Amino acid sequence: MRRPSRRRAVRLILLTAGSALALSAPSWAQQGAPLAIDGYDPVAYFTQSAAVRGLPEIEYEWDEYRYRFSRVEHRDLFKADPARYAPQFANYCAMSLARGEIVEANPESWLISDGKLYLFGKSIGPALFNQTLSENVKRANENRTLIERR
Numbered sequence: 001m002r003r004p005s006r007r008r009a010v011r012l013i014l015l016t017a018g019s020a021l022a023l024s025a026p027s028w029a030q031q032g033a034p035l036a037i038d039g040y041d042p043v044a045y046f047t048q049s050a051a052v053r054g055l056p057e058i059e060y061e062w063d064e065y066r067y068r069f070s071r072v073e074h075r076d077l078f079k080a081d082p083a084r085y086a087p088q089f090a091n092y093c094a095m096s097l098a099r100g101e102i103v104e105a106n107p108e109s110w111l112i113s114d115g116k117l118y119l120f121g122k123s124i125g126p127a128l129f130n131q132t133l134s135e136n137v138k139r140a141n142e143n144r145t146l147i148e149r150r
Helices: 006-024 027-031 042-047 072-080 094-098 125-131 133-142 144-148
Strands: 055-062 065-069 106-113 116-120
Touching (some): 042 072, 094 133
């Protein structure tokens, strides 16, 4: 039986250590892009008028985010026109952005207006945003650079 060379032994150690690190890495590190809308199905807001959780086995990556869908048909609709279904300000509260603040959105607080999906941090967000809708949309769009700098 041959004795392993020092080089071969080092390779084996590195290979074993690398495999162990890959197996212990968090799932988001292995997935790449961050999860959009906390895993909620963006198309369901439009087709079911509800916040519906997506499934990990039905995903699609777009605009640096991973989107999950509750149905394959929803993924296909999204793939055909992602800008139509994606939330206007990614994972951020539209009302807070209109005020110049960055707040994570709660997928359970949402509004569809003029065919666009807006998410909010609190349940009162949709009503506040809707009070002066056009002004809030304008201000949130002006403050979009706050998100882009993150």
